[in-house]
Amino acid sequence: MKKTILVLTCLLSAFAMSTVFSGDNTQSKSTSAYAKPTDAELKQRLTALQYSVTQNEDTERPFHNAYWDEKRDGIYVDVVSGEALFSSTHKYKSGTGWPSFYQPLEPENVAEKKDYMLIFPRTEVRSKNADSHLGHLFEDGPKPTGLRYCINSASLKFVAKDDLKKEGYEKYTGLFEN
Numbered sequence: 726m727k728k729t730i731l732v733l734t735c736l737l738s739a740f741a742m743s744t745v746f747s748g749d750n751t752q753s754k755s756t757s758a759y760a761k762p763t764d765a766e767l768k769q770r771l772t773a774l775q776y777s778v779t780q781n782e783d784t785e786r787p788f789h790n791a792y793w794d795e796k797r798d799g800i801y802v803d804v805v806s807g808e809a810l811f812s813s814t815h816k817y818k819s820g821t822g823w824p825s826f827y828q829p830l831e832p833e834n835v836a837e838k839k840d841y842m843l844i845f846p847r848t849e850v851r852s853k854n855a856d857s858h859l860g861h862l863f864e865d866g867p868k869p870t871g872l873r874y875c876i877n878s879a880s881l882k883f884v885a886k887d888d889l890k891k892e893g894y895e896k897y898t899g900l901f902e903n
Contacts, residue, residue, distance in 0.1 A: 759808070764780070767779075767805065771804065771805070775804050775880070779804065779857035779880050781858075782849070783858075784860075784877060785823075785879050787821060787823055790878035790879065791878040791879075791881075792881060792883055793822050793878060795813070795816075797885050798814075798900075799813050799883055799884050799885040799888070799901075800812050800883075800884050800889070800900075801830075801876070801881040801883055802881065802884060803834070803852040803855050803880065805857045806855035807882070808834040808854050808855065809897065810834055810859070811826045811829055811830050811876065812897070814900050814901075815829075817866075817867055821875055823875050823877060824876050825873050826873075826874040827866045827867055827870045827871075827873065827874070828874070830897070835851075835852065835853060835859070835874075836851045836852070837849070837851075847862075848862040848863075850874055850876065852880075857880050858877075858880060859874075859880045859881075860875045860880070861875050862874055863875060886898070
């Protein structure tokens with residue numbers, strides 16, 4: 726009996742979770758019911774570089790990407806799901822040619838995974854809901870964490886502080902009030 730109830734509960738939960746899209750076909754900011762778009766939809770919606778980085782774990786060229794030298798206040802969200810990932814308040818100049826952050830804005834939206842693509846193991850950083858490849862995590866960052874989230878610009882969308890409310894991220898406006 727318990728097993729039947731558990732199976733029914735799982736099926737009902739899966740059925741209830743449907744993706745909510747806005748008029749411009751972007752995912753709503755509620756990630757609790759997020760469903761990843763199909764591969765065909767991603768190929769249509771993303772640039773070739775964005776697709777290659779987020780879906781095939783590729784890396785963009787250093788110093789030749791959108792946000793490595795971005796200085797405006799705002800937040801960085803997953804280009805696939807829209808889930809909030811990083812803030813300019815945690816960004817620093819690492820000299821690597823990629824945007825670097827010493828901590829995530831929303832730790833629950835960031836997942837870490839061991840990566841063995843090189844000879845030595847690294848920590849890969851992925852978005853929690855869309856499972857997008859973001860970059861890698863290193864332990865050579867500044868205080869207070871000593872961490873460096875080295876992130877591909879192609880996996881991110883920047884939302885400037887003046888656009889936070891318009892884009893549905895008004896809860897983060899307080900980060901930039903001073």
